[in-house]
Amino acid sequence: MNTKFETITLEQSGDFATLSVSREKSLNALNAQVHTELKECLTQLKENADNLRGLIFTGAGDKAFIAGADIVEMSSMTPEQAFNFAVLGQDVSLLFEELPFPVIACVNGFALGGGCEMAMSCDFIYATETALFGQPEVKLGLIPGFGGTQRLSKLIGRNNAKELIYTGRNVKVDEAKQLGLVVKVFATKEDMLEGATKTLGKISANSPLAVSTAKSVMNEGNDLTIAEGLKVEAKHFGEIFTSYDMKEGTSAFTEKRKANFKGE
Numbered sequence: 315m316n317t318k319f320e321t322i323t324l325e326q327s328g329d330f331a332t333l334s335v336s337r338e339k340s341l342n343a344l345n346a347q348v349h350t351e352l353k354e355c356l357t358q359l360k361e362n363a364d365n366l367r368g369l370i371f372t373g374a375g376d377k378a379f380i381a382g383a384d385i386v387e388m389s390s391m392t393p394e395q396a397f398n399f400a401v402l403g404q405d406v407s408l409l410f411e412e413l414p415f416p417v418i419a420c421v422n423g424f425a426l427g428g429g430c431e432m433a434m435s436c437d438f439i440y441a442t443e444t445a446l447f448g449q450p451e452v453k454l455g456l457i458p459g460f461g462g463t464q465r466l467s468k469l470i471g472r473n474n475a476k477e478l479i480y481t482g483r484n485v486k487v488d489e490a491k492q493l494g495l496v497v498k499v500f501a502t503k504e505d506m507l508e509g510a511t512k513t514l515g516k517i518s519a520n521s522p523l524a525v526s527t528a529k530s531v532m533n534e535g536n537d538l539t540i541a542e543g544l545k546v547e548a549k550h551f552g553e554i555f556t557s558y559d560m561k562e563g564t565s566a567f568t569e570k571r572k573a574n575f576k577g578e
């Protein structure tokens with residue numbers, strides 16, 4: 315696995331890895347290089363998924379998760395370059411969703427524009443008390459381009475999303491939690507990373523196959539009608555009965571012992 319990236323870092327510890335955007339001087343703003351490296355890194359993680367049970371996605375430093383797409387780089391883009399930039403960012407967001415293990419976004423400080431969008435493409439968001447969310451693109455004469463117009467509505471409801479995107483206002487962590495954007499709030503970044511690692515630990519005691527199947531079925535259902543989504547659920551519910559993990563999990567229950575899952 316190539317870990318020689320310039321704008322991101324990947325650290326693996328046991329079954330879990332932490333991926334950070336590390337452009338601290340620019341508050342981890344997302345330029346084309348960050349996206350290209352994230353795309354390469356996430357593709358490699360997807361291809362070598364057997365080695366991992368979970369990922370934490372965060373930003374370097376104490377001030378920002380990600381303060382958005384790089385405004386300096388965007389300011390001279392042609393419409394075609396801007397289109398390609400959006401597609402590249404969207405590819406990265408889809409890769410987070412396609413990873414067959416959970417991804418927790420750990421947000422401290424600014425999560426604006428593209429930062430809020432990248433956090434939303436993870437499975438769920440943990441945040442510190444300093445976290446600040448927002449989609450301020452209209453203040454720059456732009457619209458969100460890495461999935462914000464689509465994912466924000468699905469997460470917090472269309473009307474809440476429209477109010478936030480039209481005003482471009484910032485949302486403090488308490489409101490973000492109330493809206494359902496943030497799942498848990500921590501006092502410090504260290505507490506948050508420890509909390510996220512504990513959560514991944516709890517998840518990884520379960521069947522990895524069942525967790526990854528639940529993730530893909532829930533993500534697929536997000537774009538379907540309830541009737542179509544239920545069909546996808548029933549299909550995968552049936553298929554999982556062919557797995558070792560299902561036999562092991564149900565046997566362990568009846569034999570009153572701890573299950574020893576293999577992820578197959």
Ligand code: CAA
Nearest residue numbers: 339340341343381382383384385386426427428458459460
């Ligand atoms: N792009 C490029 N550089 C950025 C940046 C961004 N999104 N955000 C911050 N920076 C840079 C600043 O230019 C500054 O660089 P210099 O030291 O070289 O001047 C450095 O990071 C530190 O930032 P500030 O001095 O501005 O720090 P602050 O504490 O005073 O303010 C802030 C912090 C409120 C986040 C402010 O930097 C800010 O408003 N940033 C822009 C936020 C934004 O509008 N994000 C949305 C971008 S559009 C988008 O994301 C489109 C999309 O969906 C695809």
